[in-house]
Amino acid sequence: MATHDPVYFDYAATTPVDSRVVEVMTPFFGVLFGNPSSTHTYGQRAEAAVERARETIAGRLNCDPQEIVFTSGGSESDNLALRGAALAARERRGAYRVLISSVEHHAVSHTAQQLAGRYGFQIELIPVDSHGMADPEQLVSQLGPDVAVVSIILANNEIGTINPLAEIGSHCRRLGIPIHTDAVQAAAHMPLDVTELQVDLLSLGAHKFYGPKGVGLLFVRKDTPLWPILTGGGQEKGLRAGTENVPYIVGMAEALHWVQQEQASRNARLIPWRDRIIEETLTRIPDSRLTGHPVNRLPNHASFVFRHVDGNALLAHLDVAGYACSSGSACKTGSPEPSGVLSALGLPDEWALGSLRVSLGTHTRAEEIEGFLQILPAAVSRIREVAVL
Amino acid sequence: MTRQKTIVVAMSGGVDSAVAAALLVQQGHRVIGMMLRLWSETGQEAYNRCCTPEAMSLARRCAALLDIPFYPLDVQAPFRKTVVQYFIDGYAQGVTPNPCLLCNRHIRFGLLRQHALALGASHLATGHYARLRRSDHQPVQLLRAIDEDKDQSYILSGLSQEQLASALFPVGELTKTGVREIAEQAGLPMARRADSQDLCFITQGDYRQFLQRHAPQTMNPGPIRDPAGEIIGQHAGLAFYTIGQRRGLGIHHSQPLYVVEKDVERNALVVGQRHNLGRRQLQAAEVNWIAGEPPQDSFPAQVKIRYRAQLAAAQVTPRGHDQVNIHFDEPQRDITPGQLAVIYTEDLCLGGGIIQG
Numbered sequence: 001m002a003t004h005d006p007v008y009f010d011y012a013a014t015t016p017v018d019s020r021v022v023e024v025m026t027p028f029f030g031v032l033f034g035n036p037s038s039t040h041t042y043g044q045r046a047e048a049a050v051e052r053a054r055e056t057i058a059g060r061l062n063c064d065p066q067e068i069v070f071t072s073g074g075s076e077s078d079n080l081a082l083r084g085a086a087l088a089a090r091e092r093r094g095a096y097r098v099l100i101s102s103v104e105h106h107a108v109s110h111t112a113q114q115l116a117g118r119y120g121f122q123i124e125l126i127p128v129d130s131h132g133m134a135d136p137e138q139l140v141s142q143l144g145p146d147v148a149v150v151s152i153i154l155a156n157n158e159i160g161t162i163n164p165l166a167e168i169g170s171h172c173r174r175l176g177i178p179i180h181t182d183a184v185q186a187a188a189h190m191p192l193d194v195t196e197l198q199v200d201l202l203s204l205g206a207h208k209f210y211g212p213k214g215v216g217l218l219f220v221r222k223d224t225p226l227w228p229i230l231t232g233g234g235q236e237k238g239l240r241a242g243t244e245n246v247p248y249i250v251g252m253a254e255a256l257h258w259v260q261q262e263q264a265s266r267n268a269r270l271i272p273w274r275d276r277i278i279e280e281t282l283t284r285i286p287d288s289r290l291t292g293h294p295v296n297r298l299p300n301h302a303s304f305v306f307r308h309v310d311g312n313a314l315l316a317h318l319d320v321a322g323y324a325c326s327s328g329s330a331c332k333t334g335s336p337e338p339s340g341v342l343s344a345l346g347l348p349d350e351w352a353l354g355s356l357r358v359s360l361g362t363h364t365r366a367e368e369i370e371g372f373l374q375i376l377p378a379a380v381s382r383i384r385e386v387a388v389l
Numbered sequence: 390m391t392r393q394k395t396i397v398v399a400m401s402g403g404v405d406s407a408v409a410a411a412l413l414v415q416q417g418h419r420v421i422g423m424m425l426r427l428w429s430e431t432g433q434e435a436y437n438r439c440c441t442p443e444a445m446s447l448a449r450r451c452a453a454l455l456d457i458p459f460y461p462l463d464v465q466a467p468f469r470k471t472v473v474q475y476f477i478d479g480y481a482q483g484v485t486p487n488p489c490l491l492c493n494r495h496i497r498f499g500l501l502r503q504h505a506l507a508l509g510a511s512h513l514a515t516g517h518y519a520r521l522r523r524s525d526h527q528p529v530q531l532l533r534a535i536d537e538d539k540d541q542s543y544i545l546s547g548l549s550q551e552q553l554a555s556a557l558f559p560v561g562e563l564t565k566t567g568v569r570e571i572a573e574q575a576g577l578p579m580a581r582r583a584d585s586q587d588l589c590f591i592t593q594g595d596y597r598q599f600l601q602r603h604a605p606q607t608m609n610p611g612p613i614r615d616p617a618g619e620i621i622g623q624h625a626g627l628a629f630y631t632i633g634q635r636r637g638l639g640i641h642h643s644q645p646l647y648v649v650e651k652d653v654e655r656n657a658l659v660v661g662q663r664h665n666l667g668r669r670q671l672q673a674a675e676v677n678w679i680a681g682e683p684p685q686d687s688f689p690a691q692v693k694i695r696y697r698a699q700l701a702a703a704q705v706t707p708r709g710h711d712q713v714n715i716h717f718d719e720p721q722r723d724i725t726p727g728q729l730a731v732i733y734t735e736d737l738c739l740g741g742g743i744i745q746g
Contacts, residue, residue: 313504316460320421320508382507386500 007368009325011300011361012157012185017251018210018362024254025212028247036244037235046246053253060260061202061219062193069236070249073216074184074205078107080218080229080240081180081201082151086115088225089148089178099142099150101126101134102344103159105182107203108151109340121148131293132161132345136168143175150179154197155186158328158341158357159292160301162186169198178224184208184216188259188361189267189299200224204256206248210362211255215248267299270360273369277302277358284377289351291328291342300360303328305347309354309383317379323372328357395419396557397505398514399497400451400459402444404579405516407451408568409559411575413514414455421510422452422459425501427468427492428590430602440589447579454577464500471495473590477604480628483653484727484746487696488588489544498552506555514557517541518565519738521558528680529553531738536564543696546731546741547677597629604628611656613640616649616665624658627651633666633723651726653746667720673730673742676711680739683707691733692717694724694744705732713742 008016028049034042036050051065058065071077082098089095100112102125116123124142126134134152143150150172155162165181172179180201183192188209194202201224205216220226220239232241282288287307306314311327318325328339338352358372398410400422413420426440445461452459472492479486497515505513518534519542528550534540548556560568572580591599600607608629613622622640624630630638634648638660647666650659671694676683684707691700692715702718715730724744731741 310463312460313462316423316458316462316504317508319458319460383504386503386507 004322004371007323007372008363009323009358009360009368009372011188011364012208012298012357012359013326014207014213015188015210015361016363017207017212018255018258020258021211021251021255025247025251028250032246034246036246037233046244049250050244050246053249056253056257057217060192060256062195063219064222066237067194067220067222069218069220069239070244070252071216071218071240072214072245074105074182074203074208075107075216076230077203077205077216077218078105078151078180078182079111080226081203081220082108082111082149083115083229084226084239085149085178085180085201085224086121087119087227090121091227092225093145095146095148095177096120097122097124097144097147099124099126099139099147101128101152101163103128103132103134103156103161103341104151104153105157105184108153108180108182112151126150126152128161128344130345131296132156132159132291132341133293133296134163134168136164136171139168140171143171143177145175147175147177149201150177152179152181153185154181154183154202155190155298155301156292156341157185158339158355159303159345160185160297161293162190162296162298165197165199167198169200173198173200185298185301187256189263191260191263194219194221201226206252206255209255209259211252212248215245215252217252266362270300270364273360273364273366274299274302277369277373280373281376284373285380288380291345291347291355298359301357302359303355303357305342305351306354306356306380307351309380311353311355313383313386314354314356314379317383318376321375321379323375326357326359327355393417393419394512395421395508395510396512396514397421397423397501397508397510398457399501399516400424400448401440401516401585402447402451402579402582403516403585404572404577404582405518405560405568407448407516407577407579408563408571408575409514409516409557410451410455410457411571411577412559413557414457420455420457421505421508422448422455422457423501423505424448424459424461425468425496426461426463426465427496428465428473430590447582450578454575462501462504464496467500468492468496468590473603476588476590477600477607479727480600480607481604483627483651485631485725486727487544487729487743488590489696490547490729493544494547494549494552498548498556502552502555512555512557514559516560517545517558518561519545519558520561520736521553521556531679532561532736533733533738534558534561539565542733542738543693543729543731543741546679546729546738548679549677550679550681553679600628609656611658613638613658613660614652616659616661621660627653627656627658630658631723632725651746666722668724669717669720671715671717671721671724671730672745673713673715674711674745676707676713676740676742678707678711678740683710683713684739688734690739693729693731693733694721695728698723700733711742 034046036047054065054068098121112123115121169179178200181199182203184205200221202219207213228239291303342352400406472488476488502513518539520532522530608626612620630648646660649661649665687706690705692703704716706714726746729741732739
């Protein structure tokens with residue numbers, strides 16, 4: 001039974017909004033409430049705030065402000081990138097193949113499936129190794145002029161593995177094939193220089209980096225052919241209609257500024273804790289495995305599978321004990337479907353159904369880690385003791 | 390107020406378990422809602438009677454209103470392996486099984502109870518209509534609910550002392566009307582939701598269509614005989630008929646005909662007239678005596694031979710540890726092998742066993 005305040009170990013699901021972010025957002029609900037499209041002073045001030053946010057973000061991404069499109073979040077950005085690039089590529093050059101890795105977030109994989117099922121595209125999966133990493137050489141063998149768009153996740157939400165995007169991107173860009181990456185999980189923990197990453201399209205969602213929910217962005221490299229998926233008033237250079245969500249855009253820029261600014265010191269604190277969780281868990285819990293890459297992984301992300309453990313029951317036990325963790329993908333129905341990502345790693349169901357993700361963040365404290373490591377082995381063994389019929 | 394306990398409530402999205410949770414919260418206990426995910430049939434999801442997404446979201450909403458945590462527990466594989474398989478096997482053997490007995494024994498008061506205890510709970514509460522009486526150094530007693538019409542002690546009669554010791558039935562002391570009133574007052578979203586009926590895993594249609602999908606081997610046609618042994622028709626498979634059934638036999642006869650017996654060995658359905666139907670005797674096996682031990686001698690009792698049957702006066706004679714002979718004062722029309730015979734004296738449920746062929 002929990003003897004302490006609940007401990008939040010699910011920063012990969014969402015993060016609390018930084019108080020500095022709340023502060024800069026607040027005026028835009030009140031005195032600065034104008035519509036950026038309006039001619040008058042109210043509108044001009046709102047527009048100035050949106051453009052200032054765009055510049056701040058462009059500075060962090062090392063791109064031109066005009067290459068930033070504001071959206072409602074990571075999922076919308078992924079949709080715009082994939083659907084928008086695929087439809088434009090087919091119109092321009094008749095390309096019909098969509099290449100994605102086998103460990104993409106549903107925002108990418110389900111969009112690709114819709115492109116295949118409803119729009120006549122051909123979807124091809126780029127296989128990953130047992131750590132969930134895509135192989136650039138394998139990708140090269142699948143590339144060709146008929147490929148409309150490639151999408152590879154930068155850092156995986158379920159298993160934390162970081163993909164070699166620069167290498168993948170350079171192959172794609174050499175052939176003029178748009179390369180998209182879902183960088184939603186990566187934003188809080190990695191530099192996001194789009195020149196170094198060699199990507200044409202990059203998705204972010206603010207709530208994963210201490211910004212508000214309901215706002216995100218897509219970086220669209222200049223001259224990347226893209227169709228809008230939300231049509232209307234012509235905002236965001238016609239790529240995303242709808243009145244700009246001014247307070248949230250301002251908040252996102254502030255959040256990205258701080259999360260990138262303070263990244264090195266935060267990562268230096270989180271990495272030893274992450275490694276301690278991994279080491280202790282693997283040592284003390286029989287039939288346990290790390291999922292994802294042992295080294296090239298997010299600094300705040302430890303993920304496991306436990307053989308013959310009901311992962312959802314484990315989450316309930318941990319929650320009752322005062323620790324908020326995840327199985328890796330948010331699912332509240334208790335459905336026993338193994339995660340597609342874990343299956344792609346080649347894990348059989350008896351392992352894949354027992355997944356646990358522990359993700360740390362700015363408010364994590366050392367004693368929380370120690371308290372958690374004291375109760376986790378017992379929680380796993382209690383669930384294993386419940387007789388399987 | 391009694392000392393605060395940690396109690397897991399098995400929630401279903403229905404009003405009874407919601408009110409059970411509400412009452413325990415009112416009493417000041419630390420309550421945790423859990424919901425069993427028992428069954429989902431591919432292609433039939435929309436027609437499921439239990440654990441639909443709608444029921445799940447109602448239960449979740451109720452837990453939020455009561456400010457208690459809520460967790461689903463997936464038990465589809467063990468449910469299929471024990472409860473559904475038992476149901477199919479029963480029909481394949483020509484009997485009419487009662488899967489709720491097994492579900493309560495192995496799933497709800499089995500797996501879910503174990504998870505509840507592992508979570509640190511002292512009790513598992515459900516929305517069943519039944520009562521428990523606890524006294525020091527005595528076995529826990531199972532009693533019929535206050536609301537006669539809703540009493541569910543019949544399907545709880547297979548529980549062990551260990552299971553009952555950690556069980557709570559908060560709505561057993563209430564009438565259904567009272568339960569709905571409490572739900573209305575508490576603003577629970579399922580206050581007016583219709584009661585669930587029938588078996589939770591039977592989706593569209595009835596159990597016959599379920600068997601066609603899951604146990605086509607039960608569709609084994611054979612002869613319909615009269616009590617003298619004459620073949621007077623064809624049946625579609627013994628599983629499709631129940632003892633006492635009159636309609637749907639497809640036989641034209643001067644007198645109304647009823648199913649009186651299933652002759653599994655010869656795959657024959659025996660039909661007869663009304664006077665062929667009643668029986669005074671039955672034997673039950675696998676009897677669970679709630680007190681843990683069978684009574685010493687033969688005794689007068691009331692016996693229920695189906696969930697919805699009336700209590701019938703009978704003389705009950707235990708045979709050995711887990712068998713019983715029951716002799717009814719009046720002939721009973723639909724004694725059905727596979728169903729439970731549950732034994733009561735007054736309000737007290739003594740136990741029950743499975744009616745033998």
